[in-house]
Amino acid sequence: MADSILLVTGTSSGIGLATAVEAARRGFRVVATMRDTGKAGPLREAAAVAGVEVDVQPLDVTDQESIDACLAYVRSTYGGLDALVNNAGAGHLGTIEVESVAAVRAVMEVNFFGVVATTKAALPLLRERGGRLLTVTSVGGVVGQPFNEAYCAAKFAVEGFMESLTPVAASLGVRVTVVEPGAVRTEFVASVQAQEALPVAGTPYAPLLDAYLVRTAAAFDPSAAQTAEGVAEVIVATLLDPAPAARVQTSEAARRFAGVKLSDLDGAHVQHVTAHWVAGD
Incomplete structure (x- = not known):
């Protein structure tokens, strides 16, 4: 892969950082x-420890000028692009009665429209080289989860967008894959921080949120959650796969959880599972 050019978004921490280093390695x-x-x-x-080099560049996926400038840089510096990993995004906890519609729009802007805009800018370069388009979504893009209404809505939208784009892009030589992590150790802290401003005290939502946080803290415990490096290994293996799947889960736990929905035609099983998350049992 010495001549393959890969652009990864959201690499300051977590999955993006680990993916950039693993891909360079x-x-x-x-x-x-x-x-x-x-x-x-x-x-x-991390790159220095791994003995590799990465080209760090600015890119704000919510700013069209920033996206255009970054893709222009890639073309002028490297002559083209072989693969894009859409990873940039942000966690969010909330429920609609106690948060603003503006907050929901902001979540969609980063997690959905940022992916759309970056994909649009990259596709001409990817078509030229028969490249790869890989987007990190979440099992939350398959199964709706309590207090993740806006976040899951954005990830559902990404999944629908990419699933619809896949056959169109494939006909022009670009392979599209969504990668669905489950609980990853790097992400829960950000979600808790977002929750701190959630005004549920004294509302009927308070005990539901408490129960949800107890359950979720256990899922994101270091003994249970996947590492960012583990996710990165799956992402890079998918990039190297000559015939990648359209949907890839990053762990057995993620496969089981996504399977709850994908085999649940009427939605009853999903509701049975997630109802317990807020029941405190």
């Missing part, structure tokens, strides 16, 4: 992007 020439390159220290340090 496997031979990709990696353009590692993030909204604020002043936060590139952990990525540069």
